[in-house]
Amino acid sequence: MSTLLKGGGSFSLNEGISLQDWLDNDESSNNSIDETKMSVQKKMTLRSEKIEYTVRKHRTAKRLKLVISCDGNCTVTLPWRMGFVSADDFIRKNAQWVLEKMKAMKKIGKNSLFARHDRVEYLKLKEHARAMVARRLEKYAEFYGFEYKGVAIRNQKTRWGSCSSKGNLNFNYKILLLPQRHADYIIVHELCHLKEFNHGKRFWNLVGQTIPEYEKIVKQLKVL
Ligand SMILES: [Zn+2]
Secondary structure, three states: OEEEEEOOOOEEOOOOOOHHHHHHHHHHOOOOOOOOEEEEEEEEEEOOEEEEEEEEEEOOOOOOEEEEEOOOOEEEEEEOOOOOHHHHHHHHHOHHHHHHHHHHHHHHHHOOOOOOOOHHHHHHHHHHHHHHHHHHHHHHHHHHOOOOOOEEEEOOOOOOEEEOOOOOEEEEHHHHHOOHHHHHHHHHHHHHOOOOOOOOHHHHHHHHHHOOOHHHHHHHHHOO
16 A cells, blocks of 8 residues: 655545555565666655655656655655656655655554554554444344344454354454454354354355355455
């Protein structure tokens, strides 16, 4: 996921966190260094904020391109013949956009599924996850007419959720960072185990009553 500012002047910020973005992001981080590129790290003070950025020259670049990546890093790519100073000028000219987007992307990056969360972040995310799960569970439990005992939000390494034979539902706190429809699927999945404690046809029929596209979601969650 990244946000792009081109010399021509059209901006876009992808605010949402979608599965496709994660997958795309993984692929694009495999860039290897080659000799058609030249890059320097630079610093500047922009409206009294210190920023760091990377300026790259690329032999095939046709025009100036500015990208703020999902961790908030700023990279300007220049056509080979352009002077490095044109990157500084471009950033200064678009100072507000650059500062806003760097901040926004840093925030999104911190909340991403693959970020490492320290204890404080974990507790905060856990609290938000608990509220979100409670809200959605109430809705789906009412639809199905199922009753559950307790709900726990945990830091589980390998599972999104589980359902105990006593009727307790457990969810991974990272469910909060999934697209809502995927989170809903996980909630419905565990909820339906209250009735069908297996993955048989009747179980999936139950799930499909509220998440008819569950097969697609199951596939997407598998590649995460
Ligand atoms: Zn299951």
